[in-house]
Amino acid sequence: MNLVFSLAAAVLFGAGxxxxxxxxxxxxxxxxxxxxxxxxxxxxASALTRGRAPIHPLPDAPVSDPVVQSLALTALVxxxxxxxxxLVVVDRVSHAYHTITxxxxxxxxxxxxxxxxxxxxxxxxxxx
Amino acid sequence: MTAxxxxxxxxxxxxxxxxxxxxxxxxxxxxCVGTLATEIGALVALAVQVLPGRAVHSxxxxxxxxxxxxxxxxxxxVAFALVSAVMLLAxxxxxxxxxxxxRTFPGLVVLLAxxxxxxxxxxxxxxxxxxxxxxxxxxxxxxxxxxxxxxLGAALVFAAVNLLGSSVFLLAIAGVYRVTATLAMETIxxxxxxxxxxxxxxIAVGFFIAFGVKLGLFPFxxxxxxxxxxxRPAVAAILSGALANIGAYGLIRFGAGLLxxxxxxxxxxxxxxxxxSIVYGGVLAVSRRDPAETLAYSAIGQVGYVLxxxxVGGPVGLAAAVLYALVxxxxxxxxxxxxxxxxxLISAVFALGALSVAGMPPAVGFLGKLAxxxxxxxxxxxxxxxxxxxxxxxxxxxxxxxxQREFWRTPPADHPSRWPLQLLPAxxxxxxxxxxxxxxxxxALSRDAAALLSRGGR
Numbered sequence: 038m039n040l041v042f043s044l045a046a047a048v049l050f051g052a053g054x055x056x057x058x059x060x061x062x063x064x065x066x067x068x069x070x071x072x073x074x075x076x077x078x079x080x081x082a083s084a085l086t087r088g089r090a091p092i093h094p095l096p097d098a099p100v101s102d103p104v105v106q107s108l109a110l111t112a113l114v115x116x117x118x119x120x121x122x123x124l125v126v127v128d129r130v131s132h133a134y135h136t137i138t139x140x141x142x143x144x145x146x147x148x149x150x151x152x153x154x155x156x157x158x159x160x161x162x163x164x165x
Numbered sequence: 166m167t168a169x170x171x172x173x174x175x176x177x178x179x180x181x182x183x184x185x186x187x188x189x190x191x192x193x194x195x196x197c198v199g200t201l202a203t204e205i206g207a208l209v210a211l212a213v214q215v216l217p218g219r220a221v222h223s224x225x226x227x228x229x230x231x232x233x234x235x236x237x238x239x240x241x242x243v244a245f246a247l248v249s250a251v252m253l254l255a256x257x258x259x260x261x262x263x264x265x266x267x268r269t270f271p272g273l274v275v276l277l278a279x280x281x282x283x284x285x286x287x288x289x290x291x292x293x294x295x296x297x298x299x300x301x302x303x304x305x306x307x308x309x310x311x312x313x314x315x316x317l318g319a320a321l322v323f324a325a326v327n328l329l330g331s332s333v334f335l336l337a338i339a340g341v342y343r344v345t346a347t348l349a350m351e352t353i354x355x356x357x358x359x360x361x362x363x364x365x366x367x368i369a370v371g372f373f374i375a376f377g378v379k380l381g382l383f384p385f386x387x388x389x390x391x392x393x394x395x396x397r398p399a400v401a402a403i404l405s406g407a408l409a410n411i412g413a414y415g416l417i418r419f420g421a422g423l424l425x426x427x428x429x430x431x432x433x434x435x436x437x438x439x440x441x442s443i444v445y446g447g448v449l450a451v452s453r454r455d456p457a458e459t460l461a462y463s464a465i466g467q468v469g470y471v472l473x474x475x476x477v478g479g480p481v482g483l484a485a486a487v488l489y490a491l492v493x494x495x496x497x498x499x500x501x502x503x504x505x506x507x508x509x510l511i512s513a514v515f516a517l518g519a520l521s522v523a524g525m526p527p528a529v530g531f532l533g534k535l536a537x538x539x540x541x542x543x544x545x546x547x548x549x550x551x552x553x554x555x556x557x558x559x560x561x562x563x564x565x566x567x568x569q570r571e572f573w574r575t576p577p578a579d580h581p582s583r584w585p586l587q588l589l590p591a592x593x594x595x596x597x598x599x600x601x602x603x604x605x606x607x608x609a610l611s612r613d614a615a616a617l618l619s620r621g622g623r
Contacts, residue, residue, distance in 0.1 A: 057329070062321070069328045076335035083343035105342065108291055112335060115298045119328055122305055126321050133314045142318050146391070149315070 042082035049075035060138045062127045066120060073116040081109050168214065169221050169238050169286060172207040172246070176200055176279040184272025194261045197271035201254040201278060208247045208282075215240050218613055222288070235349055237288030241422075241487065241614035245414045246285035248491045252406035252498040253278050255593055259502050260399040262585045267310055274403065277303035281407060285414060290338055290348045297334070297411060301327055304408050308396045319395025326388040330378030337371030340364065354423050369427035372419045373435075380412025382472060383442035386465045393461035398504040401457065405464050406498030413471050413490035420475060421483055421618040428478065435476030440552055442469025447559030456504050456567050460497065463522065463563065466556065467493045470537055473553075477544045483615035485536035488607060492533035495600070496521050499593040506590065508581035512572040514594045519564030521597050524557045529601040532608070 049071050056068030084102040091100040134142050179200040186193045214221055215238055224233040257274050265271065280300025284293050305327075308320035342348060344364050345356040357365060374385065381389035393401045420428045428435075446466020453459045471493070474486035500518045503511050517528055524534025534557055541550040581587075600607055 057325070065325055069325055069332075072329060072332045073335070076332040076339065079336050080339040080342070083339040084346070104348070108338075108342075111291070111295060115295070115302075119298070119302060119305070119324070119331075122302060123321075123324050123328065126305070126309065126317065126324060129309070129312075130317045130321055133317050142321070145314070146318060 038085055039082060042078060042085070046075045046078040046082065049078065060140050062130065062138065062142075063124075066123045066127055069123065070116060070120045073112070073119075077109050077112045077116065080112060081105055166221060166223055168207045168210040169223055169236055172204055172211060172282050172286065173236070173279070175207065176204050176275050176282060180272055180275035180279050182272075183275050184269055186272065187268045188271040189265050189268055194257075194265060194271050197257060197275055198254065198261070200275050201250060201257065204278060204282065205247065205250045205254065208243060208250055211238050211286075212240075212243045212247055212610075214238075215243050216609065216613060218616065220617075231347075231349070234292050235288035235351075236286055237350075238286045239614075239617055240610055241414070241418065241617060242285040244487065244491060244610040244614055245410050246282050248494055249281045249285070249407040249410045250278055251596075252494055253281075253403060255498055255589060256399045256402045256406065256502060259402075259586070259589045260397075262583075262589065263399070267312070269306065270310055273303045273307050277307065277403070277407070281411070284411065288350050290341060290350055290353065292348075294331075294334060294338060298331060300408065300411065301331065304404060307400050307403060308392065310400050311397050315395040316397065319392045322388050322395075323392045326378060330375050330385075333371055333378070334375035337368050337375060340368040340371060344368070350418075350423060357423060358426065365424065365427050366430065369420070369424045369431065372415070372424070373431075376412045376415035376419070377438075378412075379415065380409055380468045380471075381465050382412075382468055383438055383445050383465065386442070386445075389465060390458055390461040393464065393501075394455060394457045398457065398501050401460075401504075402498045402501035405460075405501060406494045409464070409468070409497075410490065410494055413468065413486075413493075416472070416475055417483065417486055417490070417614075417618070421478065421486075428475070432476045432478060436473050436549070439469040439472030439476060440549075442466060442472065443552065443556040444469075444559075447556055447563065450563040451559060451566065453563075454570070456571060457501070459563055459567050460500055460504065463560065464493075464497055466560065467497070467522070470533070470553070470556070473549070474537055474540050477540045477549075479543065480612075480615045480619050481536075481543045482540045483618050484608075484611045485533070485540045487614045488536050488611040489533040491607065491611070492521075492529050492600075495593070495597055496530060499590055499597060502593065503590040506582045506586050507571075508584075508587045510584075510587040510591045511582070512568075514590045515564075515568050515572060517594045517597060519561065519568055521601070522564050523561035525561075527598060527601045529597045529604070529607070531601055532604050536611075 053068045053071030053075060056064045059065060084105045086102045088099040088101040089096045091103045183193060183197055220237055220239040223236045224230055226233050253274055277300050280296045280303060283296030287293050305320060305324040308323050309316050341353060344360045345353050347353060378385045443466050446462050446469060450459045450462035450466060453462060471486050471490045474482045474489060496518060503514045521528030521530030524530045537553050538550055541553055
C-alpha cells in the first residue's frame with residue numbers, strides 16, 4: 038500500500054513540476070495545485086493503519102489513525118482557497134497584460150527594467 | 166495565559182470583521198491600528214511572563230495534551246511575534262498616512278498579524294502550517310495592493326513560488342508524523358533523536374528548503390527581487406520585515422529546536438550557503454541603481470548572516486542568529502518604508518540605515534554584527550570573521566552608493582514629501598538608535614531564546 042501511495046504522490050509531484058515550468062499561466066496554477074495534492078497524499082500515507090472507525094466510545098479492537106485524515110482535510114481546504122486565489126490573480130494579470138503566457142509578462146518586465154537602466158545612466162551622465 | 170489567548174483572538178476576530186469593511190474609511194483604518202496596538206500590548210505582557218526562561222502553555226478547549234492543540238509561548242516565539250507586530254503596525258500607519266487605496270488592506274494586515282502570531286505562539290506542528298498559510302494567503306493578496314501591472318506580476322510570482330514552498334513544508338510534516346507519530350513539537354524533539362538518520366536528514370532538508378524559499382536564501386532567492394521591487398514599498402516592508410521572519414524563525418525553531426543532530430551534521434553546508442548568500446546579495450546590491458532593488462538584494466545578503474550563525478550553533482551562535490534576524494527585520498522595514506519618501510528626515514533615516522545595515526555603532530545593526538563576529542571567533546575560524554567583515558564592507562558600499570544617488574546628487578529641496586510621511590520612518594530610526602544605545606532588552610531576549618533552544622526547546 039505504501040508503494041502505491043508513494044508512486045501516486047511521485048507521479049503527481051512530477052506532473053505538477055512539469056506543468057509549473059510551462060509558459061501558460063493556467064497550467065502553472067494547475068501544476069502548483071497538483072503538487073499540493075501530492076503533499077496531501079503523502080500526508081495520508083504517513084499513517085496508514087488498519088482498524089475500526091475511531092468513534093467514541095472507542096472499541097477494544099485497534100482503531101485507524103484519525104489524525105492524518107483531519108490534517109488532509111484541513112490541507113485540502115487551504116489548497117482549494119489558495120488555488121482559487123491564484124486563479125483570480127492569473128485572471129487579473131491576463132486583463133492587465135492582455136496575455137496569459139509567462140513570456141509576455143517577463144518580456145514587459147524586462148522592457149521596464151531596461152528603461153530604468155537607461156534613465157539611471159542618463160541621470161548619471163547628467164550629474165557628472 | 167490570558168495574554169496568550171488575547172494575542173491570538175483579538176487580531177483574529179478583528180481581522181475577520183475588518184476585512185469585510187471598507188478599509189478606505191478613517192474609522193476602519195484606526196480600528197486596524199487599535200487592534201494591532203492591543204495585540205502588541207498583549208505580546209508585551211506575554212514577554213514579561215516568559216522572559217525569565219519560562220514557557221506559557223495552554224491546550225485549546227481544555228483537552229488532554231496529546232489530543233488538543235498546544236499553544237505555547239516562549240522567549241523565542243514572543244520575541245519574533247513582538248518585532249513582527251511592531252513592524253506591521255509601522256507599515257500600516259505609513260500606508261494610512263499615505264492614503265489607503267484598497268478596501269481590504271487594513272483587514273488583510275490584521276489577518277496577516279493573526280497568522281504570524283499563531284505560528285510564533287504554537288507548540289503544534291500542523292497548527293504552525295495552518296497559521297503559516299493564513300499569513301501567506303493574506304500576504305499574496307497584499308502583494309497585489311495597488312493593482313497595477315507590476316504588483317500583479319509580483320503577486321503571481323510570489324504566490325506560485327511560495328505555494329511550492331508550502332507543499333514542501335507539508336511533505337516534511339508528513340515525514341515527521343510518519344517517523345514520530347505525533348505533531349506536538351516538544352514530543353517530536355524528544356523522539357527525533359531515535360529516528361533513523363536517513364529519514365531524519367530527508368525531513369531536515371525538506372524544512373530547510375521550505376524556510377529557505379520563504380526567507381529568500383541564495384539558491385532559492387530567484388523570486389525575491391521581482392516581488393520586493395514590484396510590490397508597493399509599504400507591502401515590501403511588510404514582506405521583508407514581518408513575513409520573512411517566518412523563515413528565520415522556522416529555521417531556528419525547526420533546525421535548532423527539533424532537529425539539532427541534523428543541524429550539526431549539515432552545519433558546514435549551512436555556513437557555505439549562508440556565505441554564498443552574503444556574497445551574492447552584497448555584490449548584486451552594489452550593482453543595482455533602483456533603491457528598492459538594492460534593498461531586495463541586500464535582504465538576500467542579510468539573511469545569509471542568520472544562516473551562518475545558525476550553522477555555527479551553540480549558545481553564542483543561536484543567540485546571534487535570533488538577534489540578527491530581529492535586527493534585520495527592523496532595518497529592512499525602516500528602509501523600505503523610506504524608499505518612496507524624500508526630505509531631510511528621510512535622508513537622516515537612510516544615513517542611519519546605512520550605518521545599521523553595515524553594522525556601525527550607534528545603530529542596532531552594530532549589535533548584530535558584533536554577535537556574529539563573536540560567533541566567528543568562538544567557531545575559531547578566521548575565514549568566517551574575514552567574510553563577515555567583507556560582507557559588512559559590501560553593505561556599507563551599496564548603502565552609501567544609494568544614499569549618494571538619492572540624497573546627494575538630487576538637490577535636497579526637490580520634492581520633499583509631507584511631514585507626516587517622513588515622520589514614521591524617522592520614528593523607526595529612533596527605535597533603531599534606541600535599541601543600539603540600550604541593547605539589554607534585545608540581548609536578553611536573544612540569549613534567553615538561545616538558552617531555551619540549547620536545553621532542547623523545553
